[in-house]
Amino acid sequence: MLKRVHFPPSVLPYLLVAPQIIITLVFFIWPASQALYQSLLVEDAFGFSTKFVWFENFEALFRDESYLGAFRRTAFFSLLVAFIAMSAALTLAAMADRIIRAARIYRTLLIWPYAVAPAVAGALWLFMFDPTLGILAYMLKFFGVEWNFRVNGNQAMALVILAASWKQISYNFLFFLAGMQAIPKSLIEAAAIDGAGPARRFWTIIFPLISPTTFFLLVINIVYAFFDTFGIIHAVTKGGPAKATEILVYKVFNDGFIGLDLGGSAAQSVILMAIVIVLTVIQFRYIERRVAY
Amino acid sequence: MVENRPLATFISHVVLIVGVLVVAFPIWVTFVAATHDQVRMAQAPLPLLPGTHFFENLMETLTLGVGNARGQPVGMMMLNSLVMALMIAIGKIAISIISAFAIVYFRFPFRMAFFWLIFITLMLPVEVRIIPTYGVVANLGMLDSYWGLSIPLIASATATFMFRQVFLTIPDELLEAARIDGAGPMRFFKDILLPMSRTNIAALFVILFIYGWNQYLWPLLITTDKSMYTIVMGIKAMLEAAEEAPEWHLIMMSSLLAMLPPVLVVIGMQRLFVRGLTETEK
Numbered sequence: 001m002l003k004r005v006h007f008p009p010s011v012l013p014y015l016l017v018a019p020q021i022i023i024t025l026v027f028f029i030w031p032a033s034q035a036l037y038q039s040l041l042v043e044d045a046f047g048f049s050t051k052f053v054w055f056e057n058f059e060a061l062f063r064d065e066s067y068l069g070a071f072r073r074t075a076f077f078s079l080l081v082a083f084i085a086m087s088a089a090l091t092l093a094a095m096a097d098r099i100i101r102a103a104r105i106y107r108t109l110l111i112w113p114y115a116v117a118p119a120v121a122g123a124l125w126l127f128m129f130d131p132t133l134g135i136l137a138y139m140l141k142f143f144g145v146e147w148n149f150r151v152n153g154n155q156a157m158a159l160v161i162l163a164a165s166w167k168q169i170s171y172n173f174l175f176f177l178a179g180m181q182a183i184p185k186s187l188i189e190a191a192a193i194d195g196a197g198p199a200r201r202f203w204t205i206i207f208p209l210i211s212p213t214t215f216f217l218l219v220i221n222i223v224y225a226f227f228d229t230f231g232i233i234h235a236v237t238k239g240g241p242a243k244a245t246e247i248l249v250y251k252v253f254n255d256g257f258i259g260l261d262l263g264g265s266a267a268q269s270v271i272l273m274a275i276v277i278v279l280t281v282i283q284f285r286y287i288e289r290r291v292a293y
Numbered sequence: 294m295v296e297n298r299p300l301a302t303f304i305s306h307v308v309l310i311v312g313v314l315v316v317a318f319p320i321w322v323t324f325v326a327a328t329h330d331q332v333r334m335a336q337a338p339l340p341l342l343p344g345t346h347f348f349e350n351l352m353e354t355l356t357l358g359v360g361n362a363r364g365q366p367v368g369m370m371m372l373n374s375l376v377m378a379l380m381i382a383i384g385k386i387a388i389s390i391i392s393a394f395a396i397v398y399f400r401f402p403f404r405m406a407f408f409w410l411i412f413i414t415l416m417l418p419v420e421v422r423i424i425p426t427y428g429v430v431a432n433l434g435m436l437d438s439y440w441g442l443s444i445p446l447i448a449s450a451t452a453t454f455m456f457r458q459v460f461l462t463i464p465d466e467l468l469e470a471a472r473i474d475g476a477g478p479m480r481f482f483k484d485i486l487l488p489m490s491r492t493n494i495a496a497l498f499v500i501l502f503i504y505g506w507n508q509y510l511w512p513l514l515i516t517t518d519k520s521m522y523t524i525v526m527g528i529k530a531m532l533e534a535a536e537e538a539p540e541w542h543l544i545m546m547s548s549l550l551a552m553l554p555p556v557l558v559v560i561g562m563q564r565l566f567v568r569g570l571t572e573t574e575k
Contacts, residue, residue, distance in 0.1 A: 006398050006468075007478045016395035017407050019388040020448055027445040028414045031425035038425070092312045095305040102306070108560060109313045111567075115555035117507035117525045123532055123548050124319040127326065127541060135322055138338045169316065174567060198301050227420045231509035235529050249420045253510070256424045265424060272421040280416050 032273065038266035057267035066243065067251070067268070074247040077161060078225030084165040086217055089172030094202055096173075097180040107177065114170040118231030125163035126236045149237070153244025156237045160245050163236065164229045171224075172217050179213035180206055219283045226275065248272060320552075326545035327351075334542045346542070354546045367547050370524040373439075374506055375554070377523055380443035381505030382498050385452050390490070393456035394482055398468070415450040419511055427514050437518040446511060452497060455572055459490050496569030499562050503555045524551045 039057055061067045092110065096103045113121070128136045131148040140147040149155040183206060191201050230249045233239060239246035239254060246254070252272060256265030322341075326334060329344035355368040395401075396408055419426065426445055435441030463486070471481045487494075512523045522530070528551055531544045559566050 013395035013399035013401045016391040020392040023448040031422045034425035095308045098305045112556045115559040116552045119509045120551045277416045
């Protein structure tokens, strides 16, 4: 944590941490405490008076069917995004791990979607699935599928899940591949000599050995699906049709900025903060374990 | 290669090539759309092979703007994005490296308190505190400015942690030697720590540049003036108009321009990028 040798005390360290601490206080701590405080208030429709109501906003949220719906939707959305993005990446990484010579080329060809902004990724998928013109929508119609994600909620959900997973494959691929390449080759060779084929080796040796990576990626992917997919949802469906793709982050934004329900939105923010804290703690505990291991 | 199985190797290649094609397909479609004119882009089925209007579309997009954002040239938006991304990346690196320096190399009251204060920022992504943060920025009069776009996103626990890790691996003997030679703290920082963490700074810069360039929610909230639009949020304004009068050839050209800089950075600096990605997650 601290060096054994250090510089004599002076005002210098305070000056050095000052910029970061000031920005943290002004733009992180103060707004977060505002959100905490706001979440305990009810404001009338015109903003003339506010009343302190303890946890009424939270109680109202958990009675509100539309909020609970958003919760379930978010869980479904993030689990599915994590599952699709991770299984696709795992398959590709397992294949790339077999061919060492060309692995770097494939890596180059697979990692760049990481750099595409979520909103831009949304725009690309929106274009391909545009009900009147999109290429993939055209193909679906050719096969007799009534495709219109602007009307059909399930199709809208499928579209945002696809766009969100597409963007995350590259990140997962990088970490899976690194995890597999860190496995000592002697283990794989020993199994091969004992007569285990590639599939058997994968499931009995490689997959268990990369389980820490898998768990780490699961947490990261869920965090990604919870928060970073806002751009995709906002650009593609705006939470619609009929709230079919309204996930929690989108609802905070929508209720607060469009609906101007400050207390309710603040309460939602607080719940989201609690979720981030839990996920961060899980991630850190896991990382400590990995270091010891 | 553990054993020689030509068939398995062949299948691996096939799976990977299919994977690459699936991943690249959206980009191909985007590129093709950006090379046709409006007439061709309004009739289904859309083309799958490039047309001849690439440079026309490029010039129109860069200088005139598209859809709801018409009058705001995409060239300007890209400049805004660039300024924002650079301010965020450089700002984050600058403030985190000096605070990590203070926390590792000095013993002073409240050192741990500061450390935890920085740690907490990890748990407060902008999405969960948007409304009050917007209030703070509005009160400071930073709406519609580069400062408002970048400063609130500048504090970062991950960068501070990364520099802290790097500094902890630098041997104490260097500091002792520097002190014997009469170097003060800032001299030590400038002549020893900075050069020794050069690669880490570069790797971090790659990650943060992409992070900054791809910001969406924050610019959306605090810019109302079209001249401050960044390209990523500008595309959203274009899409809104697309429901009535689709100008897909221009929208897709803008999308192409929006992803070009970060994608080039990732591919061109792949080694640094992978390093940055794995280091910041530690």
